[in-house]
Every structure is written in structure tokens, then in C-alpha cells.
Amino acid sequence: MPRALLFCLAQQAIFSESDAQWMRLALEAAARGLGRTSPNPPVGCALVSEGELVGVGHHARAGSDHAEVVALREAGARARGATAYVTLEPCTHHGRTPPCSEALLAAGIRRAVIATLDPDPRVSGRGRRRLLQEGVEVATGLLAEQALEQQAGFRSRVVRGRPWVTVKWAMTLDGKVATPGGESRWISGEAARQEAHRLRDRSDLVAVGSGTVLADDPALTTRLPEGGRDAVAVLFDRSGKIPLDARAVRPGTVVVTAPEQAGRWSERPVRVLPAPDLEEALTALASWEFCNLLLEGGPGLTSQFLAHDLIDEVWVALAPKLLGAGLPPLHGPQRPLRLAAELQGVRSAPLGGDLLVRGRLHPVPELTAAEGGG
């Protein structure tokens, strides 16, 4: 049944191929908010009446309207009797705007298709139940994996109290990220470098260690043909080696350092985060409402993240060349092969002349407790 594919999920909900098409549209809308909505999740909503799209919206940034509200505004009276496709369960709490579940009910939505439930166990399932109470037909779980991926940062912050950490590097086919002297421009081609900037554009934080600052002095800005959004730079500098005038030192930059080194930065417009270890640093960053962190090395810092099992996702641009002598992407921790960290959900695709290989070391958090759902 290739064209009329049916999705049968745990909840026994049955989805048609056209359901999937509209949810994909909602996911595409949500994607426009990636990197812009923290501490909120990116969310998309498509409203469909009699097979026709009558409204579509996404949450553009924290403080702006929720996706459902944007879509309902576009649909106007045509929302009556429509199906709402939302990438995340509609909220039930009163914030800056009235709860989205109430807005959907007021507009006369007849059916709601929800990709994922709210990750907060205290509210998960509530939006769904509210709609059901009022006679709306509700189905959940459609394209949940794609939605979870978009919401990884938000879910990590809410459920685990730390940002979702993605590490990326560009590596030759013999496993080198730089020459022995530290030359790394350029391992990968233009397309892979642009993808790296796209990753920065979608990240709240972009982090490097002191070794990378001393070797490359990266600006850590986002440079895309269409512009792009700069992530907040995070400089891990336990022992106070980073020059005060490094290029990434700018208003808003976070310097993670040992408590005794915090004073070095008193004259600079940076946020100093004194933290005894990486876990505490990440916990603090999440408490500052940052949802995701892009780790750009170098080997020392990345090895520490791996040693503490703090890497959630890996992006490797594999350049089809052999360098010879060179530096590895990480040089620790030391452990037997059976304890190597295995990636899940591995995907690979050509990217210009390179190969992009991605995967996760941790699942995207769904719920902190078994409660909620269903």
C-alpha cells in the first residue's frame, strides 16, 4: 500500500497518507523556528478543512504567538470543522496568550492530530484530554520521531535540566580533524561548511574549549548566504588560558571557568559561569533557558564531554581524502571497544563532495515519568 500508507501506532490511532502530508507541512513550519524559540520549543500547526489548507503557523520566537494562534488567525471562520495538525500537544496553561487548546476549541476545530505530547509530566496529556472532553477527535503520535528531533533541545532542558548537546567535526577518511600543527582549513568542502553554519544558526549556544581558541581564535558567528542568527558563544576555559580579547569574546558570550578564574573577566561584557565540572556548567546553562548547545571542539573538550556521557548527537562531515599525520577529533577517554559509545538512528548522505554522517548517543527525552501519554 505504498501511496495510501497507513500508520498504526501504540495508541491504535490510524493515520492516512494525507494526514502525514499535512503533518509534514506543520513540521516544516515548525522548523522555521529552530534556534529562535528557546526556552520554548519550535512548534508548527496546519489547519485543513475539506482537504484544503486554511491556515498554517509556527512559533517564531519566545514571546510571540504560538503556532496554533498564528494558524487560526489565518484561517478565520474557515477553522470551523477543520482538522488541526500540531507538532506538539496544544498548551493548557495561561501565559502571555490564552491556552492554545481553548483557542482551538473556540474556533470550532473538529479533529486534532498531534505529533508528540508535552514532555512535562505534570501537563503531558492535558491538552489532549481537554480537546477530547469537548468532543474533538484526537489522534497522537503521527511523525512523532521527526517532531521529537525538532524538540530535542526543549525536551532536554525540561526533562533532564541540561541542553541537548550536538558535537560536530569535519574529518578526513583517515580520521583526522587537523594537521599535527593544527591546520584545519579546510578539511571539508563548501557545502559541509555551510551546513555547519546552519547548525550554528539553529543552536542557542556554540561552544569551544581554550585549545581551539588559542589555535584558531574562531569568531563563532553564523555566516550563511541568507545571513543567519549568531548563537551565544560559550568558551570553556577552566584554567584561564583564553585571551581577554579573543574574537568570540563579545557581549553575551558565556565563559565557563573554574571559580578562582572568574575574576579575570570582570572588565569584560561576558557572563562568567564558574562551574566545578561540565555537568554543573550544563545545568546552569539550562537554568539560563538555553536549550541546545553545539560543541565544536577541540579534542580535549570533546573527549571530556564523551567521558562524562554528555554528548547527545554527533554530526561528522567526512571528507574523502587521506591526510596522514594529524589530530583526531577526540583522544579520550580510554576504554575497551565494548564500551565505545554506539550511535542510534544513524543517517548518512552526500553533502557536496563530503559525506555527512549523523546519529544520536541518547534518545530525545519524551517524558520524565510514565504518567501522561495515551
Add this chain to the structure above:
Amino acid sequence: MPRALLFCLAQQAIFSESDAQWMRLALEAAARGLGRTSPNPPVGCALVSEGELVGVGHHARAGSDHAEVVALREAGARARGATAYVTLEPCTHHGRTPPCSEALLAAGIRRAVIATLDPDPRVSGRGRRRLLQEGVEVATGLLAEQALEQQAGFRSRVVRGRPWVTVKWAMTLDGKVATPGGESRWISGEAARQEAHRLRDRSDLVAVGSGTVLADDPALTTRLPEGGRDAVAVLFDRSGKIPLDARAVRPGTVVVTAPEQAGRWSERPVRVLPAPDLEEALTALASWEFCNLLLEGGPGLTSQFLAHDLIDEVWVALAPKLLGAGLPPLHGPQRPLRLAAELQGVRSAPLGGDLLVRGRLHPVPELTAAEGGG
């Protein structure tokens, strides 16, 4: 024109999609001889009369019938008026059997489609001309790239006077082939390991350096569900470190060593190859009629091959895991990024849970001189 794809080549020959299908069949037949035909090339032949396959054959091993002869025997009288699809230009020389071009003419072939011309410039184009002289319609160049790939070893021996060298390793996504202590069992999964044995099965020679013998003492045999053929083991042991009772030491094994170390092996049933450097060792191996060599490491030997630009093809099984501390597939030579060796014709595909990435550092030799062809 997706289904009726036409191939228009330098020779102005036009091929139909059905031509391509029959040539693929000939290539599949040829593939059965991979690793078994040295010093000859693997060749396949399909005979097609009125849209029907009337004979197919391949060269099974040196000394056995050529592909055309096998196919003609199957076709019998039905070869008259047929089209012959051959992966390599039919020979014109009198060897153990009469020349294949004469056999095709005697059988009454009306048309010949040839993938590649003979790489020896003294004979290249002769088989083609002989057929043309007798009024056979001849077209060359169909699926030439696939045919060249099958004939890489033969062409390398004939044109360059050295074996085609393929290096393979299994590597984690952080670029490690073993733990710091040398543990490498197993980086990759069962499917990738089986593919590695398939590579051995198709290689004349399988080579390692003394470091690998001392660390792993590999048997270097071919272990496949269907059995498989053992390649001849080649042990690179410049300084005489390999124990005389290493597992790969067996009748026929080649030990490449410094001239002053040759005496160590006098009591063993091995062929000692005293060679001052890698180039001379490879030249000698080609003169012994070996066409291709599979290099299985370790890092020291592989680095030397790369430093001397002796690697022709690279197969990497990329395991989607992060190890941490570990050994790289190669640690030299030292050079700037712009001088890294770039792979051509890169292909990647999932292989079990791993990713197989392949490419060439050198083109398959076609001809030593501009003569011949056309």
C-alpha cells in the same frame, strides 16, 4: 528518456538500454572470476540472438578457456548472427587456445559490443580491427567504467608493472582502528567483516606489516559462509621482527624483507622477497604475476604506502560509534591539508550497521600510450 536511455560515447557508438542489460550480464559473469584469473583479467561474455541469451561464459582461471569460448560452446549454432557482449576486447594472439576474435568470426557473430579495449598498447584495438575487417559491426565503451574496475589488477600489472593496491580498514566515527592497546576485535559488525573476507577472496595477495603480525598474529585466510579462496599472504618485515611461526607463515607466503634479513627464512616454505623499498617489492610481485594486493595494515605500513603514493583504492568500514583514545588507521606522512590525497569515484552504502565508504586514489590504467583505441 529514463527507460530507453541511450549511451553516446567518444567513439560515437550508440547503445540501447537492452545493450546495457546484456553487458551487465557479461560483467556479472566476469565477476565470478575475480581473484581467480591472474595473471589474466576476469572477462565475461554474453551471446544474444534475436533478443534471447544463447550463451554466457567467463574466464574462470588462468589456463582455462576464455569467456568467449565458453559462451560460444553453450550457444553452438545459435551463435550465427548473434551479438557478442564482451567486457574486454577479444584477443588476437595464439595462446593455449586460438584467438577469441577468430572464434567469434568462425561462429558467425554479426555484432560485437566491447566494454574496454586491451590495455597493452601493442595489441589494443587489434581484436576490434580484426572483427571490423570481416564485416562485424563493432561498438566499444559500453559500461567501460564497471569493466575497468573489474580489470584494475590486470591493467595495473600490465600498464604500470605493479599490483593494484587496495587498502581497507574498519574505523570508528572518531577515526580509531583500535584501542591504544591494539584491541580491534571488533570495530565493525558481522556484515562488514564478511565483506572484508570477500575482498580477500578477490585478491591475489593480502598484506600486513610486522606490527600487525606482532599485535594480532592474523591467519590472513578467507573465511566466508561459502568457503572462499585464500589470498597469498605477504608479510612486510623490513627489520626481521616477524616470528618464524606466525600463523600467516605457510607454503606460498611471501616475506618482503631487507636483503640482510633474508637468511632468517631459509628453513621455512616461504618465498623471500628481498627489496630495498616498497616500489621494488611491488614491481617484483607484479613480475611474479600477482595483479592485486589487499593491504590490511597496520598504521605504519599503510602510512609508508601512502607516503610513496602506492595506494590505489580505499575501503573503509565506518562503525557508528565513538571510542575515545585509540590508534588511527595511519599516522603519516606529515603534510599540509592541500596535499592530502583526494579520493575519486567515492561511493558509500550501509553495510549491516556500518557504513562502507570506497574510493580510488588513482584511475584504473587504460593504456600506456595514446596509440590503439578508436
